[in-house]
Amino acid sequence: MTTSVRTAAAPAGSPAPRRRGASPALRRQHRAAYLLVLPFMVVFTAMLVVPLGYAAYLSLYREQLIGGVSFVGVQNYVDALSDPAFLSGLVRVALFLVVQVPIMLGVALVIALLLDSGVLYAQRFIRLAVFLPYAVPGVVATLMWGYLYGPDFGPFAQMATGLGLPKPPFLSSWMLGSIMNIVTWSFVGYNMIIMFAALRGIPTELYEAARVDGASELRIAWSVKIPAIRSAILLTLIFSVIGSFQLFNEPQLLRTLAPSVIDTAYTPNLYAYNLAFTNQNVNYSAAVAFLLALVIAVLSYVVQLSAQRKERRS
Amino acid sequence: MFEIASTPLSRRAALAGLFGVSALGLAACAGSNSGGGGNGASATPVSSDDFAKAMDTDTELTFWTWVPDIQKEVDLFQAKYPKVKVKVVNAGQGLDQYTALRTALKAGKGAPDVCQIEYQYISSFLIGKNLLDLSGMNGFGDLESQYPEWVWNQVARDAAVYAVPQDTGPMGMLYRDDLLKAAGVQAPTTWDEFATAAQTYRTASTNSYLTDLPPNQAGQMIGFMWANGAKPFAYDGDKTVTVDLTGTEAKQVVEFWQGLVQKDLVAVDPDFTDQWYQGLSAGTYASWLTAAWGPVFLQGTAKNTSGNWRAAQLPQFTAGGKATGNWGGSTDAVISTTKNPVAAAELARWINVEREPAMKLATEQFLFPPLNSVLQDSSFVGQTPEFYGGQKVNEVFVEASQNVNTDFEWLPFMDTVYSSYTDVMGPAITNRGDMVGALAQWETKIKDFATSQGFTVK
Numbered sequence: 001m002t003t004s005v006r007t008a009a010a011p012a013g014s015p016a017p018r019r020r021g022a023s024p025a026l027r028r029q030h031r032a033a034y035l036l037v038l039p040f041m042v043v044f045t046a047m048l049v050v051p052l053g054y055a056a057y058l059s060l061y062r063e064q065l066i067g068g069v070s071f072v073g074v075q076n077y078v079d080a081l082s083d084p085a086f087l088s089g090l091v092r093v094a095l096f097l098v099v100q101v102p103i104m105l106g107v108a109l110v111i112a113l114l115l116d117s118g119v120l121y122a123q124r125f126i127r128l129a130v131f132l133p134y135a136v137p138g139v140v141a142t143l144m145w146g147y148l149y150g151p152d153f154g155p156f157a158q159m160a161t162g163l164g165l166p167k168p169p170f171l172s173s174w175m176l177g178s179i180m181n182i183v184t185w186s187f188v189g190y191n192m193i194i195m196f197a198a199l200r201g202i203p204t205e206l207y208e209a210a211r212v213d214g215a216s217e218l219r220i221a222w223s224v225k226i227p228a229i230r231s232a233i234l235l236t237l238i239f240s241v242i243g244s245f246q247l248f249n250e251p252q253l254l255r256t257l258a259p260s261v262i263d264t265a266y267t268p269n270l271y272a273y274n275l276a277f278t279n280q281n282v283n284y285s286a287a288v289a290f291l292l293a294l295v296i297a298v299l300s301y302v303v304q305l306s307a308q309r310k311e312r313r314s
Numbered sequence: 315m316f317e318i319a320s321t322p323l324s325r326r327a328a329l330a331g332l333f334g335v336s337a338l339g340l341a342a343c344a345g346s347n348s349g350g351g352g353n354g355a356s357a358t359p360v361s362s363d364d365f366a367k368a369m370d371t372d373t374e375l376t377f378w379t380w381v382p383d384i385q386k387e388v389d390l391f392q393a394k395y396p397k398v399k400v401k402v403v404n405a406g407q408g409l410d411q412y413t414a415l416r417t418a419l420k421a422g423k424g425a426p427d428v429c430q431i432e433y434q435y436i437s438s439f440l441i442g443k444n445l446l447d448l449s450g451m452n453g454f455g456d457l458e459s460q461y462p463e464w465v466w467n468q469v470a471r472d473a474a475v476y477a478v479p480q481d482t483g484p485m486g487m488l489y490r491d492d493l494l495k496a497a498g499v500q501a502p503t504t505w506d507e508f509a510t511a512a513q514t515y516r517t518a519s520t521n522s523y524l525t526d527l528p529p530n531q532a533g534q535m536i537g538f539m540w541a542n543g544a545k546p547f548a549y550d551g552d553k554t555v556t557v558d559l560t561g562t563e564a565k566q567v568v569e570f571w572q573g574l575v576q577k578d579l580v581a582v583d584p585d586f587t588d589q590w591y592q593g594l595s596a597g598t599y600a601s602w603l604t605a606a607w608g609p610v611f612l613q614g615t616a617k618n619t620s621g622n623w624r625a626a627q628l629p630q631f632t633a634g635g636k637a638t639g640n641w642g643g644s645t646d647a648v649i650s651t652t653k654n655p656v657a658a659a660e661l662a663r664w665i666n667v668e669r670e671p672a673m674k675l676a677t678e679q680f681l682f683p684p685l686n687s688v689l690q691d692s693s694f695v696g697q698t699p700e701f702y703g704g705q706k707v708n709e710v711f712v713e714a715s716q717n718v719n720t721d722f723e724w725l726p727f728m729d730t731v732y733s734s735y736t737d738v739m740g741p742a743i744t745n746r747g748d749m750v751g752a753l754a755q756w757e758t759k760i761k762d763f764a765t766s767q768g769f770t771v772k
Contacts, residue, residue: 065441065727066553066768153592172744259530259584260740264733277413278733279763 059286076287085265086288090295092176093267097244100180105236107184108191113221115192116199127196131189138186142253145182146171150257171258179250187243191236198232199225234307238300245296248273268292359450360656368656373398375658378415379430379646380407381480383679387671391664398657408432409729419444419651427658431647433468433640436476437549437726439647446648447474451659457667464720465684469645471551476647478662481681483605483642484714485537485628488612491703492622493519493600501626505570508629512579515600526599527571528585529743532735533641534603538571539564540639540722541628547731548723548772555725555764556772559757565750566631572749582743591615603628605641606682606711613701620701625710627717636717643682682711689715727763734759 062072080086111130114120133141149170151157157167170178202225210220226233248269255262264278265271268288275285360368377388377400388400403426405414412435418424419442431439439445448454454475458466461479469477489501494511497518502508512524528534539546544563548556558564574580581599583590593599595616602608609625616623628638646662648655665671667685676683676694688694689712698704725731735756742752764771 064766064768147588150589152589152598257584257587257589259736260744263737263740265737274733277409279727279730280416 055286056290058283059290061283063281063283065280072283076284077291079284080288080291083288086268086271086291089265089268089271090292093245093247096176096180096247097241100183101237101240101244103180104184104188105191105233105240108188108236109195109226109233111188112192112195112199113225115196116225117217117221119217127193130192133185134187134190136186138249139253141186142182142250145178145185146254146257149178171254172261175254175258175261179247179254182250183243183247187240191240194232194236195229198229202228230307230311234304237307238303241299241303242296245269245292245299360452362452365452365656365660368654369395369660370397371657373654373657375400375428375652375654375661376426377402377428377646377661378405378411378426379428380404380411381430381644381675381679381681384665386674386678387665388661390668390671390674391661394664395657395660398661400661412438412729415439415649419649422651425649425651427649427652427654428646428662429649430480430644431477432642432644434724434728436469436645436647437551437724438728440471440476440551441726444650445476446650446652446655446659447476448478448648448659448662449473449475451656451663453663453667454659457663460667460686461684462686462689462715462718464640464718464722467720467722477645478647478666479684480644480646480666481607481675482684482715483537483607483640483682484711484718485541485603485605485638485641486608486711486714487601487603487626487628488608488623489601489626490597490619490622491624493522493597497600499524501624502629503627504633505629505631509570509574509579512574513577516579522598522600523581524579524599525601525603526581526583526585526590526593527575527743528590529582529740530584530736532732532739534585535567535571535735535739537605537639537641538567538603540719541637542567542631542639543637543719545722547725549726553768554770554772557725557757557760557764559760560754565753568749568753570631571743575743575746575749578746582746595619605643606714607642607680609699609702609707609711610680613699621703623702624705625702625707627710627714637719638714638717639722640718643684682715684715725760725764727767730763731760734763 059076060071060073061069062076063069111126115123115127120126136144148154148156151167151169151171154170156170160167168174206224206228207220210224215223246269247267251262251266251270252273255266262270264274269292272285272289272292275281275288375398377384379402385402388402392398392400405411405426411430415425415429418426431445436445449470457475457478458470465479465482469475469479487501491501494501494515497515499511499515499518500507502511508524515522515524536546539559542563544561544567546557546559546561546564571580575582581593583593594602594612595618597619602612604612609623612623613620627636630637646666648658648662652658666675669687672683672685672688673691673694675681676688676691677697683689683694695709695712696706697708698706738756738759739749739752741747742749761771
């Protein structure tokens with residue numbers, strides 16, 4: 001918050017008088033503003049800044065069962081960057097991002113456009129039905145899908161057996177695809193609602209004009225609606241990038257069903273968790289978590305930047 | 315503009331925050347080891363006057379345990395010592411509880427006085443000198459003779475005693491008598507017979523297996539190695555660990571299972587999952603190579619198969635052999651930070667050693683007893699559960715308990731050993747691949763971890 005407020009009384013052109021601080025009224029306003037943001041700042045500092053700082057501090061040390069704690073500088077980071085377990089997890093979530101996010105956002109966008117254009121019957125019902133999976137907690141969703149995927153007693157496997165087909169290997173060679181499916185199922189509705197809300201906010205004059213010019217519905221969707229909700233799409237994209245890299249719940253829960261498919265380093269987040277809680281290697285875990293955060297920050301920034309470039313070009 | 319509160323981003327962030335915070339708790343006060351008592355070998359004997367005085371003083375003890383209904387035994391204890399108040403806390407099961415315990419120990423406050431600890435984790439708490447040596451306490455002098463030698467070796471080191479045994483898991487075999495008969499298979503007594511039976515059984519019923527080898531169950535595999543006289547792990551109580559998983563006895567076990575796994579003669583489903591429970595109920599697995607806690611557990615999970623199961627000794631590599639291993643079981647230990655060591659030691663001893671609570675644990679809570687006196691008690695041995703067709707199942711496991719190899723040790727970081735088993739051996743089992751090669755990798759991983767933690771590896 002800046003306090004160097006130019007006093008409005010100074011006539012333009014004349015050299016500004018020496019400031020003796022803001023007027024009493026302004027000072028009161030500032031004080032009120034500080035007071036109002038204080039609760040947030042306190043919680044923010046205590047719950048986010050301090051733990052982050054502490055984790056950063058931890059990541060510079062090494063604690064051994066024998067020999068105790070020693071300062072190692074960036075050694076943990078150097079180790080992590082050449083750690084195949086960490087890197088293969090990163091590659092896996094990157095693949096997840098490249099495949100799953102476009103599918104999820106594409107489906108969400110199509111449904112949002114269909115709902116917006118009013119060509120569907122039972123609009124409200126469809127909107128709710130698509131959104132409903134998001135209301136199911138991720139843990140419950142994963143347990144449910146885990147049962148559906150089951151190789152002996154899952155309905156898909158039973159159907160396949162009934163038809164004389166081989167059982168689909170949902171929990172072995174298709175594992176990553178199975179997780180993508182769970183996440184897509186859970187979050188299509190959520191992303192759809194964001195896009196749909198943005199579509200509702202477009203001034204109707206825009207399409208009226210397009211219609212008068214004889215544009216088809218598809219053309220309107222492509223040339224008017226999608227550009228108009230670009231910022232909402234960008235938002236969902238950034239959330240999805242972050243979500244993909246932080247993948248944790250689904251693999252953690254499916255591990256019990258397929259422990260030899262999902263290892264302790266299946267995703268970087270799972271790796272950080274297992275390093276801290278199984279190997280009691282908190283320092284290295286903190287370094288891995290920080291590197292992951294760095295990757296996410298860089299990627300989110302790249303996504304945003306490229307979107308802004310496009311905007312300037314168009 | 316957007317309500318962020320329920321976005322996946324913030325929910326995940328909140329989760330991460332939780333882990334972050336608890337991870338911090340783990341590391342809090344790193345290095346400031348507040349070992350109060352410590353495991354000094356100089357356990358000065360407590361005189362009977364001091365003991366009587368301590369038990370007649372108003373005291374509060376905190377007891378961490380996940381044994382269901384342990385309050386029954388604690389109530390008996392409090393009836394005997396009305397001045398001692400015991401607060402029973404379930405701080406999670408297994409690893410969850412150890413995480414909480416380590417956190418409390420590092421924070422220097424909040425640790426319990428008495429804590430349930432499984433045999434294989436005792437040594438991990440000796441590193442930090444977190445367990446009190448009980449050898450000088452009242453009633454511990456003549457305790458050794460009351461247990462099978464192998465059990466005592468698990469809780470004692472040289473002259474020191476670090477925990478009181480509560481239950482054990484000597485290994486045996488539970489099998490479906492009806493399914494084996496239908497396939498024309500005799501219950502195997504040697505591993506050779508077991509392999510032949512697996513082949514015959516598989517041919518007779520194509521959609522089920524003689525048994526399951528879970529790819530995530532290091533405890534069972536280590537139990538098989540123990541049964542075969544292997545000694546893969548050792549820890550000198552200080553800085554030196556020994557890891558030898560590729561020695562003759564351990565390798566023989568893995569080679570044997572590799573033969574069955576590669577020929578598709580045993581299932582390779584993870585255990586303790588819904589799939590596996592259904593498999594036990596539906597007869598997908600005709601036997602379960604398990605421990606003494608298995609029979610009661612099975613009654614709870616496969617009720618519909620009542621009357622068809624029988625128990626037998628674990629198959630042997632040498633015909634006529636009897637040796638077995640142990641899988642599971644717990645102890646109660648006194649944490650060195652306790653302010654009331656005498657009362658805490660008495661709680662740990664009394665509920666597990668005195669006749670009334672020990673019998674209750676064995677016959678009402680179905681913990682398999684470590685005490686010789688209970689193992690010989692007819693009211694325990696003579697039980698004839700309907701589920702096992704009236705067979706005296708306890709008798710089978712009592713015999714097993716007498717044949718557990720005596721000198722088996724653990725590493726002071728078994729949680730890592732178990733998780734790397736699932737990471738390395740797991741895929742080899744699931745893909746029916748090179749288990750012996752994976753065994754060598756597993757050994758290397760454990761050695762690397764030990765070195766990175768500052769241990770000298772032999």
